[in-house]
Amino acid sequence: MKKKLRYERPTITKQYSGLMNKFGSSSLSRPTVDIDGVSIKSLCEGYGSPLFVISEKKIRQNQKNAFRIFKNRYPKVQFAWSYKTNYLDAVCSVFHQEGSWAEVVSDFEYDKARKLGVKGEHIIFNGPAKSEAGLLNAMKNKSKIHIDHFDELFLISELAETNNIRAEVAIRINMDVGIYPIWDRFGFNFENGESWQAINRIIQNKNLKLVGLHTHIGTYVMSAEAYRIAAYNLAGLCKRIKNEFNVSLEYLDLGGGFASHNTLIGQYLPAEQLVPSVEQYADAITNGIFDVSFKSEDLPTLILETGRALIDDAGFLITSVITNKRLTSGKRAVIIDAGVNILFTSFWYKHNIQLCQNSGVHTEDTAIYGPLCMNIDCITESINLPSINRGDKLLIKYVGAYNMTQWMQFISMRPNVVMIMENGKVELIRKAENLDYLLEQELLPKKLKLIPV
Numbered sequence: 001m002k003k004k005l006r007y008e009r010p011t012i013t014k015q016y017s018g019l020m021n022k023f024g025s026s027s028l029s030r031p032t033v034d035i036d037g038v039s040i041k042s043l044c045e046g047y048g049s050p051l052f053v054i055s056e057k058k059i060r061q062n063q064k065n066a067f068r069i070f071k072n073r074y075p076k077v078q079f080a081w082s083y084k085t086n087y088l089d090a091v092c093s094v095f096h097q098e099g100s101w102a103e104v105v106s107d108f109e110y111d112k113a114r115k116l117g118v119k120g121e122h123i124i125f126n127g128p129a130k131s132e133a134g135l136l137n138a139m140k141n142k143s144k145i146h147i148d149h150f151d152e153l154f155l156i157s158e159l160a161e162t163n164n165i166r167a168e169v170a171i172r173i174n175m176d177v178g179i180y181p182i183w184d185r186f187g188f189n190f191e192n193g194e195s196w197q198a199i200n201r202i203i204q205n206k207n208l209k210l211v212g213l214h215t216h217i218g219t220y221v222m223s224a225e226a227y228r229i230a231a232y233n234l235a236g237l238c239k240r241i242k243n244e245f246n247v248s249l250e251y252l253d254l255g256g257g258f259a260s261h262n263t264l265i266g267q268y269l270p271a272e273q274l275v276p277s278v279e280q281y282a283d284a285i286t287n288g289i290f291d292v293s294f295k296s297e298d299l300p301t302l303i304l305e306t307g308r309a310l311i312d313d314a315g316f317l318i319t320s321v322i323t324n325k326r327l328t329s330g331k332r333a334v335i336i337d338a339g340v341n342i343l344f345t346s347f348w349y350k351h352n353i354q355l356c357q358n359s360g361v362h363t364e365d366t367a368i369y370g371p372l373c374m375n376i377d378c379i380t381e382s383i384n385l386p387s388i389n390r391g392d393k394l395l396i397k398y399v400g401a402y403n404m405t406q407w408m409q410f411i412s413m414r415p416n417v418v419m420i421m422e423n424g425k426v427e428l429i430r431k432a433e434n435l436d437y438l439l440e441q442e443l444l445p446k447k448l449k450l451i452p453v
């Protein structure tokens, strides 16, 4: 009889259209004139330029899609929105409406989540610098406090004892998953046994209840395999805790860090070709957990602290051209009205920049600079653009993550942010700052009030 061929499991790989192929990448000539059906021109007329625009529809799609992908692979999944990625109230509220908890890394983020109505027990409190008052407040609200270091562990223990509370805690664990440099300044180390020590100390402490284990291995992590290793290590610890102390943990929290579809500076291929899909991240994480066997009743909930991958492509920045220039090298430069003070991510991303009106067809290598009187204010060193005029609009894409939290008032102030709602209505969700806003925080000593000029 003929020998059977070896069976190989079929795989499906997601393909993206419109990418670089043997004819090169597609040209820039077709203008983008609207966002979610709302014309860019009317947005600028109503709210000025520069202008941040967020799509409610896209956020909901991203969240639903990612949640479905995880839920198909693992029975108990909970997302927690990473506040520092974008903590505008309107943005957080969309995520909360979609079922996300809040993941915060400072006292003020914690208070912001509470103010929005998030229940105490649905807040994950991370970060290396929580205050004593913040910790006590979180304990009283039954939030999940993720301990970062031994001094914090001792402080929580003391606060819990004095106030007669049993605090719900987890520990943050750092480990070698093949991503370098290792983020070993956060949490307790896995390999050298520090995390096991911390776990022991918590289990033996009557004022502390160990409810979970946490790791956040990095940000824009381009290796799904790293997550498999991390999940396997956490699941192994969880199992060991069950075996040695008969304690079942409620959850394993694998953090965030999934890469978004922005291309890093210095990366040759576009992000879509290099970055793992949500499916690949989800496969890696759930495989890592299922490599360890749990009884059904002991299977921990899988928490993900979702950040940039769910918000980046829901955010846009509309900017206007101030002028064209020729540099002494002969290269063309375009100055726009949005600088690095509001577009922090231009330091590490090669953003996708679109024309918003019909322009010439002849393109040339161009540098784009912001309006700041500072040499570092460079949005991109090199992009092929046709000639554009003063007043023309450019759309900078994938700016939803980190820009609206890391932005600063420097030379120019922060502009309006609008959200395009699912029904097409445009809502102002953060007002542009003005001089009154700035001066509200300043105090002028009396002696300095008279200026003799």
Ligand SMILES: *Cc1c(COP(=O)(O)O)cnc(C)c1O
Residues within 6 Å of the ligand: 082, 084, 085, 103, 105, 126, 127, 216, 218, 219, 220, 255, 256, 257, 258, 305, 306, 307, 308, 309, 401
């Ligand atoms: C920043 C952060 C996240 C979210 O990271 P992304 O890279 O935006 O996905 C999640 N967890 C912790 C602890 C963080 O500090």
